[in-house]
Amino acid sequence: MASQVLIKVDDRTQVGEARRAAARITEALAFNATQAGKAALAVTEAATNIVKHAGTGKILLLPLARAGVAGLEILALDRGPGIANVGASLRDGYSTAGSMGTGLGALARAAESFDLYSQPGRGTALRLEVWAAAACAPPDVFEWGSVCLPKSGEVVPGDAWAMEGSGDYRTILVADGLGHGPDAARSARAATEAFAGNPSASPAMLMQISHAALAGTRGAAGGAARVILAEGRGTFAGVGNIACRVETAGERRQLVSHSGTLGHVMRRVQEFEFAFPPGALLILHSDGLATHWAIADYPGLMAKHAGLIAAVLYRDHDRGRDDVTVVVLKQRPSP
Numbered sequence: 130m131a132s133q134v135l136i137k138v139d140d141r142t143q144v145g146e147a148r149r150a151a152a153r154i155t156e157a158l159a160f161n162a163t164q165a166g167k168a169a170l171a172v173t174e175a176a177t178n179i180v181k182h183a184g185t186g187k188i189l190l191l192p193l194a195r196a197g198v199a200g201l202e203i204l205a206l207d208r209g210p211g212i213a214n215v216g217a218s219l220r221d222g223y224s225t226a227g228s229m230g231t232g233l234g235a236l237a238r239a240a241e242s243f244d245l246y247s248q249p250g251r252g253t254a255l256r257l258e259v260w261a262a263a264a265c266a267p268p269d270v271f272e273w274g275s276v277c278l279p280k281s282g283e284v285v286p287g288d289a290w291a292m293e294g295s296g297d298y299r300t301i302l303v304a305d306g307l308g309h310g311p312d313a314a315r316s317a318r319a320a321t322e323a324f325a326g327n328p329s330a331s332p333a334m335l336m337q338i339s340h341a342a343l344a345g346t347r348g349a350a351g352g353a354a355r356v357i358l359a360e361g362r363g364t365f366a367g368v369g370n371i372a373c374r375v376e377t378a379g380e381r382r383q384l385v386s387h388s389g390t391l392g393h394v395m396r397r398v399q400e401f402e403f404a405f406p407p408g409a410l411l412i413l414h415s416d417g418l419a420t421h422w423a424i425a426d427y428p429g430l431m432a433k434h435a436g437l438i439a440a441v442l443y444r445d446h447d448r449g450r451d452d453v454t455v456v457v458l459k460q461r462p463s464p
């Protein structure tokens with residue numbers, strides 16, 4: 130997985146910084162001038178909105194790939210006053226802070242995918258995709274999204290995650306290398322590489338395979354979950370501190386990891402089964418995210434894009450002193 134870039138936005142000079150970061154990515158991904166321009170406009174507008182309405186916030190940029198086409202995911206997160214009237218704010222000419230009046234309407238048009246979650250008094254989260262070219266692949270039956278960032282001050286995250294599978298099943302693995310920095314990253318990557326070499330392994334098998342592959346590294350916590358849509362169920366196995374949550378309308382399920390460290394100590398691997406009905410969310414996260422959150426505190430969020438769900442949980446529950454990873458998988462809602 131290409132790494133995500135975080136730009137903290139506290140004042141107008143950082144709007145330009147965010148735009149330049151986006152330009153570096155779209156150039157590396159060989160976007161044409163029109164699509165690169167759309168991405169630059171979207172990042173500029175989103176970052177400007179943060180400064181204007183919330184004062185402070187974050188822009189997250191993530192390279193995407195779909196059927197051989199490159200894309201850019203733009204997340205704009207703030208904990209400002211929120212948008213009282215989302216519908217009106219998407220119409221041109223509507224502005225609460227004396228902007229030029231292009232705003233969210235222009236953002237929605239520039240992006241191929243646009244999703245917004247705003248709670249009065251609790252902030253706004255915006256997610257957009259801009260692609261280098263139109264993709265001709267049929268849309269996936271799954272939708273997923275992630276935040277994976279290093280501890281503040283580190284360059285590379287000591288966490289890693291990966292997804293394998295096709296058709297109506299997917300397996301996701303999250304690994305949290307012990308400590309921080311490049312050595313932790315190597316440990317976590319040893320798990321995702323072992324997964325890449327055994328893409329159809331069950332979650333319990335993945336723990337066994339990773340445990341062997343991490344011998345000689347610092348070690349890692351790891352968790353893997355597989356979802357099979359046609360069967361309406363999934364399985365999870367974890368070693369150490371990776372949280373796995375399954376959220377359905379009105380019910381939450383917290384899956385159990387056994388204690389241990391992949392590569393060092395693994396006394397027991399157990400696979401747990403869970404129901405995964407339509408509309409359910411699978412959420413895996415490292416301990417960089419607090420565990421006390423409740424999806425019920427976010428009315429309507431479950432219906433949003435999986436990437437926006439991951440971003441809102443990161444925005445509000447990042448512990449701020451560790452690498453942090455949140456991965457969300459759901460069935461793509463039918464249009």
Ligand SMILES: [Mn+2]
Nearest residue numbers: 305416417451
């Ligand atoms: Mn950690």
